[in-house]
Amino acid sequence: AQSVTQLGSHVSVSEGALVLLRCNYSSSVPPYLFWYVQYPNQGLQLLLKYTSAATLVKGINGFEAEFKKSETSFHLTKPSAHMSDAAEYFCAVSDNTDKLIFGTGTRLQVFP
Amino acid sequence: DTGVSQDPRHKITKRGQNVTFRCDPISEHNRLYWYRQTLGQGPEFLTYFQNEAQLEKSRLLSDRFSAERPKGSFSTLEIQRTEQGDSAMYLCAEGGEGPTDTQYFGPGTRLTVL
Numbered sequence: 001a002q003s004v005t006q007l008g009s010h011v012s013v014s015e016g017a018l019v020l021l022r023c024n025y026s027s028s029v030p031p032y033l034f035w036y037v038q039y040p041n042q043g044l045q046l047l048l049k050y051t052s053a054a055t056l057v058k059g060i061n062g063f064e065a066e067f068k069k070s071e072t073s074f075h076l077t078k079p080s081a082h083m084s085d086a087a088e089y090f091c092a093v094s095d096n097t098d099k100l101i102f103g104t105g106t107r108l109q110v111f112p
Numbered sequence: 113d114t115g116v117s118q119d120p121r122h123k124i125t126k127r128g129q130n131v132t133f134r135c136d137p138i139s140e141h142n143r144l145y146w147y148r149q150t151l152g153q154g155p156e157f158l159t160y161f162q163n164e165a166q167l168e169k170s171r172l173l174s175d176r177f178s179a180e181r182p183k184g185s186f187s188t189l190e191i192q193r194t195e196q197g198d199s200a201m202y203l204c205a206e207g208g209e210g211p212t213d214t215q216y217f218g219p220g221t222r223l224t225v226l
Contacts, residue, residue, distance in 0.1 A: 009152075032211045043116070043203060043217035044155070051212040090154050094211040097168055099145060102154030 002027040002093045004074075006103035014111050019063075019078040021106045023091030026072065033074045034092040034100065035065055044090065050074060061085070086110045115139065116218035118204050124224045125194055132190045133221045135204030141216075143209045144187050146179055148172065149201040149220070160208075161187060194225045 007022040025031050032051055036044040048059025055067045065076045076089060088107050092100040115138030125131050137144060142163050147155035158177070159169045163184040173179075176194075181187040191198055201220040208215035 034214075036217075041219070043219045044205075045217070046214050049212065049214065092154070094208070096211075097160075098143070098208050098211050098213070099157045099160060099168070100147075100155070100208070100215060101157070104152070105154050 002029075002031060002095045002101055004033075004091045004093050004101065004103040006091050006106050008106055009104065010107050010109065012109040012111060013081045015083055016080050019076070019081045019085065019108065021076040021089050021091075021108065023065075023074045023076065023103060024072050025074060025091075025093050027093060029096070032094045033065075033067065034094070035059065035063070035074075035076050036090045036092060036102075038088045038090065038105075040087075047076070047089075081108075081110045083110050083112065116204060116206055116216055118202075118218040118221050120221055121219060122222045122224075124226065126226050127194055127196060129194055130190065130192045131194060131223065132188055133202055133223075135187045135189070135218060137185070137204075137206035137216075137218075139206060139216075140185075141206040141209065142184070143207060144181055145205040145208060145215060146187070146189055147203040147205065149203060150199075155203055158189075158202075191223075194223075196225050199223055199225045 003026045034049045035047040091103045117136045145160040146158040149155040161181040176192045203220045204218045205215040
């Protein structure tokens with residue numbers, strides 16, 4: 001069965017600093033992986049997804065993620081944090097019936 | 113912009129009451145999903161529809177829960193005899209018609225059971 005683990009329920013960075021949100025997956029088949037962002041009182045918005053076409057995936061708002069099979073990881077990064085990036089971020093994997101299995105989320109705080 | 117709307121956005125009810133939520137996707141996606149998100153957790157799958165057919169139900173979906181998608185467009189999720197443990201955000205999503213296909217989420221309905 002597929003699953004994802006997000007290390008660190010809270011991450012705090014200063015504005016302008018590197019953002020690194022960690023996600024490790026477990027899958028017996030090649031995984032399809034997603035990062036979603038959730039702003040307060042809103043639904044989830046897709047940031048990016050890995051579909052096996054390229055290991056480095058660029059998403060919206062300057063985010064990107066790299067699929068590393070050897071490390072079973074799909075960490076999300078952004079070179080320079082903005083105050084508007086403060087939100088909760090979820091890593092997810094789609095299973096063999098296409099439903100999404102989410103991690104527990106990482107809350108990103110950005111300090112001025 | 114997916115245009116998925118959910119109604120109501122917030123619902124407060126007393127334990128034992130029945131509640132019904134509605135999800136209206138704008139696009140003509142064949143798939144529609146329901147997820148539940150409790151505080152501090154990621155969304156958990158409840159059920160999904162392919163057109164009007166309900167194809168899979170999670171073990172989270174007890175017999176107090178029922179979902180329908182009568183004409184393959186909007187969907188309803190009903191909870192009978194609500195319990196405090198049902199308090200959560202209920203999210204609807206359209207799309208996801210393959211393992212790499214994006215699911216587009218609505219804003220959710222936040223249920224509080226007193």
